[in-house]
Amino acid sequence: MSETLRMLTLHNGGARPVQEVPTLDWQQFRSVILNSVASGAHVAAMFGHVPDGKDCVEIFAVLADRESGQIHVAKSTISENAYPSLTIDCPQVHLFEREIAEQYELLPEGHPWLKPVRFVKSHRSNHGTSKRPLIGVTDFYRVEGEEVHEVAVGPVHAGVIEPGHFRFQCHGEQVFHLEISLGYQHRGVESKLMGGPNKRTIHYMETLSGDATVGHTTAYCQSIEALAGCKVPARAQVLRGVALELERLANHTGDLGALSGDVGFLPTASYCGRLRGDFLNMTALLCGSRLGRALVRPGGIVYDLDESRAKELLNRLETTMRDVTNAVDLLWNSSSTMSRFEETGKLSLETCEQLGIVGPAARACGLECDVRNDFPAGIFRMSHIPVSTAVTGDVFARAYVRWLEIQRSADFVREQLQALVGGTIKTTLGELAGEKIVVSLVEGWRGQICHVAMTDPRGHIARYKVVDPSFYNWMGLALAMRNQQISDFPLCNKSFNLSYCGHDL
Template identity: 50%
Template sequence: MSYLTLKNAVPAPIKGVPTHEYKEFKAAIKELLEQECRLSSLFAVPTDSDNRIFAVMTNDKKGEIYVFATKYAKTFESLTPEIPQAHWFEREIAEIHNIKINNHPWLKPIRFMPKSGEKNFPVAGDTDYFKINGEEIHEVGVGPIHAGVIEPGHFRFQCYGEKVLHLEIELGYQHRGIERIFPKTPHNKRIKIIEAAAGDTTIGHTTAYALNIEGLAGAQISANDALVRSIALELERMANHTGDLGAMAGDVGFMPTSSYCGRIRGDILNTTGMICGNRFGRGLVKPGSSGYQIDAELKKKISDKLDLIEADVKSAIELIWQTPSVTARFDETGSVSRENAVAIGLVGVAARAAGIAVDIRMTHPFDAFKELEAVVPVGKKGDVGMRAQVRWHELQNSFKLVRDMLAKLNFEAEKSEVNDDICGKLAPDMISVALTEGWRGEISHAAITDANGNIKTYKITDPSFHNWFGLALALRDQEISDFPLCNKSFNLSYCGHDL
C-alpha cells in the first residue's frame, strides 16, 4: 500500500500524497494499525477540483509519519466499526463538512459549530444522549457549568445505584473556530492564536507550529534557541504534573500534598516567567527562533530556583506514596486496559500508564531532544495510581533534562539569523506534519500550503482529542463518587479539544 512518508516537521510536495479508493484507504489504515502505528489525525480538505480525507499515521518504531488520502462525496462509509480510533475524527468531519457518514455507531456533534455554508450556531448540548433502560437505572447530569473556574463540559452518567454503567461526555462549549480562521489570519498574528489553542500547553502547541513554519520556510534555528524552547517545554510539563498530583491528592481529601503542590506549581510557572516575562510562556516560542535568550546570570538564577523547587516537590509528593489511605484510593480506580488504550488511540500519560511506551520526544525527536534522551516510564494497570506514578517519574526526569539543557547553553554562540517575515515565505504546494510531546501527550499540527505558499489548511490535534473517550471508559463499573478523581487523573483540555 502506498503512502507519503515524512519525518517530523520535514515537508514534502502535496502531490506526493497518494489518493486511494475507499476500500484501499481503509485497508491501509488497518494494516498500519496492525503494525502498531497510530492514527494521529484524520481530516477533510474540500477544494474546487476534489474533496479528500487525509489520514496521518505515526510509526513510533521507525520515527516516520505516513500520509495518504481518499476522495469523498456527500456520503462516506464509516471507518469506526472496524477502526475505533477514527470515531471522534469522523464525528468532527461530519459536523464541519456536512457529510453523512453511514453506519457510524454514534454520529453526533462534538463542537456544535455551523455546518459548511451555514452561519447559525446550534445550541451546544442540545442533542440526543445514550440511555440505558431499567427500573433502577437513573441518570445523573453534571455541568456544563461547574464550580470555580473550571471550563464548561457536560457529563451524563447512566447509573445503577452508585455504579456507573456508562458515561457520555459532551463538549464544544469552548469552540472558537481556530482552524477556520487560521488561514485567513495575517501570518504575523497566527502565533497568538496558537498560544491560546490550549492555554496550559502554550509551549507544546507553539513549538509544533514553529517546527512546521521552519520546515516550510527552510529555516534552521540555533542550538541555543532549540535549548531554550525545550527548557520551556519541560517547565510546562513540570508545572502541570505538579499541579495535577496536588489536585489528585485533594480529590481524596489529602490536604498536605494538595496545599504544597498548588504553591510549588506557581514557583515553576514563575521560573518560566523569569525567561520571558509570562508565566505560561507566551512570546517565548517564535518560528525561526526563541523569543528570549538565557544568559549566564539567568542560567544561575534558574538553576538555584530548580534546587529549591525540587526539594519542595519531592517532600510534598512523596507523602502520597507514604500514606496508605491515599494509595488505596488511587489503586484499582479508573482502570483502562492496554487493549482498550490501543483500540481508541490513547496518548501521553494515560497511554503510558496503560502500558504503551510512546513519547514523541524519543520516537520523533525535535529541538534539543535530538541530542538528549527523556525517560519514558510505563505502567501496567492503567489506573489512577499508575497515572500518578507516571507523572511523578516524568516530573523527576524533567528536572534532570532542564539541568542538562542549561549546561549545554553556549553563551558565545550567535543567535539564529532569521528574517522576521519567515511566516510569509513558505514553500508552495507542500504538506508538513509536526509532532511534539506536550505534558498531556502527542500534539499534532498538519499544514498544507497552496500554489502561492499560503497556508490553506491547518489541522490541530490536541492530545485531549484522543483521550476524552478514555475517561469515559475509565468510569465504567466505578462508583460515581470516583469521577472527580478519575477526571483529574486525566486532566484533559476543554478548549484544546474544542479549538
C-alpha cells in the same frame, strides 16, 4: 510494511510537496489505514479539506509509526455526501469521522456513535442547508430500567474549570456509562488560520490550550520553519526544550496536588499548589510570562538566558525539586491515599491502544509512546529522555507516571542548563514554500500534539489541522469511569486532566 509504500513518508517537522500525497480509492485508503494500525501505527490525524474551487472533499489520514519514527500520509477523494465508516474496524478514527461529518457534512455510514463534536456550522458554507445545531441538544445514550437514574452535570461546573456537559447513567452509586459532550469553548480558531500566517496566527497558537502554550507554539513553529526551509539555531532549540519541560513540571506537579486534594489529603495538595506556581515563575524568569507567552516564535525564541539567569534558574530548580520530592513522598507513604488511587478508573492496555490514547494516560497502561522518544525533533534528537511507564492503568499509575516524568524533566533541564550551547537564538524565517505539506509532533505535557499544515501555491495556509492530546483522550476518561463509583469521577477526571479548549478550538 508494504502498505506504507502506497503512502507518502514524512519525518516529524519535514515538509514535502502536497502533490506527492497519493490519492487512493476508498477501498485502498481503508486497507492502508487498517493494516498500518494493525501493525502498530497511531492515527495522529484524519481531516477533511476542500481543494480550491472543487465541489468534493479530500480526506487526509496521518499515521504515525512509532517503531520506525516515520509518518505516513495518504488521501482519498469523496465526491458523494457519504462514505463507509472505518470506526467499527478502527475505533481510533471514531472522533475524526464525527468531526469530518460536522465540518464537511459527509456521513460516515455505519458509524456507531455519530453525534456532533463541537455543535458548529459546517465549513462548507455553499453546501446544503446547514443550520447551526443547538449546543448540548443531541441524542444522548440512555440506560433504561428500574432503579437506573441519570446524573447530568455542566456545562458550568463547581470549580474554576472549563465548561463541558457530562451525563452519567447510574445504578445507585455505580456508573454504567458516562457520556461527555463538549463544544462550549469553541471559538472558531481553525477556520481563522486559513490564508495565514498573519499577525494573529502565533497568538492563536499560544491560546489553543493556554496551559500548553509552549507545546503548541513549538509544534506550530516546527511546521512553519519546515515550510520556510529555515534552520533554527541550536541554542533556541535547547531553550524551547527547557521551556517545554518547565511546562510539564508545573502541570504535573499541579496535577499531583489536585489529585491529593480530590481524596482529601491536604498536605500534598497545598504544597504542590504552591510549587506549581514556583515552576510557573521559572518560566516567567525566562520570558516574563508564567504561561510562556511571547517566548517561542518562528525562527527561534525571543528571550535569551544569560549566564546569571541560567544560574538562578538552576538554583530555583534545586530548591523547588527538593520540596516537590518531599511533598510527593508524603503521598506515596499515605496508605489511605494509595487505597483511593489504586484500582480506581482503570483503563486496559487493549482499550488504550484501540482508542489511540496518548501521553501519561497511555504510558500508565504500559504503552511505550512518547513523541520525544519516537519522533524526536529539536533538542530531543540530541538529548534523550527515557519513556516513563507503569502497568496498572489506574489513577495510581497515571499519578506515578507523572512523578517519574517530573524527575526526568528536572534532570533534562539541569543537564541543559549546566552546559548551555552558545550562539544566537533567532534567525529570519523567510517566505513559506507553496504547495507543501508538513506534519509536526510535540510531546506536550498532556501527550502528543499534532499539527498538520498545507500551503497553497502562493505559500499561504490552505489547511491547518490541530489535534490536541485531549482530542484523543476524552473517550478514554469515559471508558475509565465504567463500573466506577460516581463519587470517584472528580478523581478520575483529574487523573486525565484534559483540555476543553484544546478539544473545542
